[in-house]
Amino acid sequence: MNPLEAALAPPLTRPIKRHVWGGVAALIVWWLVYGRLEALAHWLTYSLMGLTVGSHLAGAVEFFIYEVPKVLMLLTAVVFGVGIVRSFFTPERTRRILSGRRESVGNVLGALLGIVTPFCSCSAVPLFIGFVTTGVPLGVTFSFLISAPMVNEVALVLLFGLFGWKVAALYLSTGLVIAILAGWVLGKLHLEKHVEAWVYATKTGVADADEKLDWVLRIDLGLEAVRDIVGRVWLYVLIGIAVGAGIHGYVPENFMASIMGKGAWWSVPLAVLIGVPMYSNAAGIIPIVQALLGKGAALGTVLAFMMSVIALSLPEAIILRKVLKPRLIATFFGIVALGIMFVGFLFNALL
Amino acid sequence: MKKLQILGTGCAKCQALTHNAETAAKALGLPYELEKVTELSAIMKFGVMSTPALAVDGVVKSQGRLLTADQIKVLLF
Numbered sequence: 013m014n015p016l017e018a019a020l021a022p023p024l025t026r027p028i029k030r031h032v033w034g035g036v037a038a039l040i041v042w043w044l045v046y047g048r049l050e051a052l053a054h055w056l057t058y059s060l061m062g063l064t065v066g067s068h069l070a071g072a073v074e075f076f077i078y079e080v081p082k083v084l085m086l087l088t089a090v091v092f093g094v095g096i097v098r099s100f101f102t103p104e105r106t107r108r109i110l111s112g113r114r115e116s117v118g119n120v121l122g123a124l125l126g127i128v129t130p131f132c133s134c135s136a137v138p139l140f141i142g143f144v145t146t147g148v149p150l151g152v153t154f155s156f157l158i159s160a161p162m163v164n165e166v167a168l169v170l171l172f173g174l175f176g177w178k179v180a181a182l183y184l185s186t187g188l189v190i191a192i193l194a195g196w197v198l199g200k201l202h203l204e205k206h207v208e209a210w211v212y213a214t215k216t217g218v219a220d221a222d223e224k225l226d227w228v229l230r231i232d233l234g235l236e237a238v239r240d241i242v243g244r245v246w247l248y249v250l251i252g253i254a255v256g257a258g259i260h261g262y263v264p265e266n267f268m269a270s271i272m273g274k275g276a277w278w279s280v281p282l283a284v285l286i287g288v289p290m291y292s293n294a295a296g297i298i299p300i301v302q303a304l305l306g307k308g309a310a311l312g313t314v315l316a317f318m319m320s321v322i323a324l325s326l327p328e329a330i331i332l333r334k335v336l337k338p339r340l341i342a343t344f345f346g347i348v349a350l351g352i353m354f355v356g357f358l359f360n361a362l363l
Numbered sequence: 364m365k366k367l368q369i370l371g372t373g374c375a376k377c378q379a380l381t382h383n384a385e386t387a388a389k390a391l392g393l394p395y396e397l398e399k400v401t402e403l404s405a406i407m408k409f410g411v412m413s414t415p416a417l418a419v420d421g422v423v424k425s426q427g428r429l430l431t432a433d434q435i436k437v438l439l440f
Binding site (some may be wrong): 240 | 372374376404406407409410411413414423426427428429
């Protein structure tokens with residue numbers, strides 16, 4: 013073996029077997045621990061720490077000890093799975109699928125692909141240019157750009173973990189509908205002239221070939237996603253749940269009913285108005301929002317607040333300003349905000 | 364001489380990728396030159412939509428990932 017080959021040997025000879033057995037073992041341990049978290053939190057709170065049943069402090073402590081490991085474990089499992097799914101959908105491939113699509117069908121596809129295509133808001137600008145200069149209609153590009161941050165795995169896991177599957181499904185479906193409709197409306201408005209002129213003049217090349225991926229690499233990508241995403245959000249989860257636990261234990265029942273309850277019609281627009289410029293990842297905001305819901309806030313209002321925080325933010329507007337003129341940014345934010353408000357009103361009226 | 368290009372507008376991940384690419388090239392003892400491509404129009408010419416990306420001798424080998432030095436070694440042939 014020459015020195016070059018020797019240097020390359022370790023990454024090339026990783027056997028798939030090790031990955032499979034490691035994965036099976038991890039899954040069994042995960043399952044065994046996850047099922048016992050509630051009992052463990054109960055034991056820690058009342059037996060080990062000896063807190064009084066029914067006290068404010070005990071309520072807050074038990075909530076915290078139970079929710080933190082639960083959410084982090086769910087997050088790890090789902091982020092890993094999504095990381096593997098995403099290894100099948102590169103931005104490159106998504107662009108090929110969307111390029112030259114008619115609107116409507118394109119909007120639906122764009123919103124759906126926004127969920128599974130790896131996306132980081134730091135790449136929003138090159139992605140936007142890459143899409144619109146290679147035949148993806150502007151409205152379809154927007155459907156993608158709305159759904160990608162809004163419907164993300166972190167938000168879904170937290171919603172599922174803290175609210176249950178119904179709210180998670182509600183969020184997923186209404187998020188998709190907003191992305192589809194807002195993109196469609198933006199396409200109909202023919203706003204191409206409000207895209208910075210140099211964008212359409214940019215010559216976009218075609219990256220040579222997709223990376224060749226085998227399963228060992230896909231599993232590695234899943235693990236990379238866990239390290240990256242869980243490593244980034246765990247602190248927010250911790251802080252969010254701590255604040256949520258405080259609200260849970262100390263804020264009186266129905267305290268929120270007057271401010272964020274169904275009776276106050278203005279609560280939905282206000283929630284969106286406050287939420288849009290805010291920038292917080294889903295991990296920090298959802299546990300707090302869950303605690304508010306328990307104190308009498310209405311689900312529609314809470315959902316609207318959450319969506320506006322996650323989907324739109326001031327930093328995003330600043331990033332997009334590179335490629336979009338102010339009027340288009342304002343229209344984009346306005347239409348999405350209206351859609352979110354509509355969802356808020358709808359669920360306050362229905363539920 | 365290998366030509367390594369790091370494509371990205373200067374985010375933290377781009378810095379880290381630059382460092383890993385240099386480590387990989389040095390570990391293999393390859394002569395190399397390294398260029399940071401930060402202009403958007405230049406990045407778009409490569410057809411790259413997610414940064415950071417790594418090109419070797421003008422060919423895009425990876426995008427949107429922060430590769431480790433070991434992963435980059437394989438790409439340097």
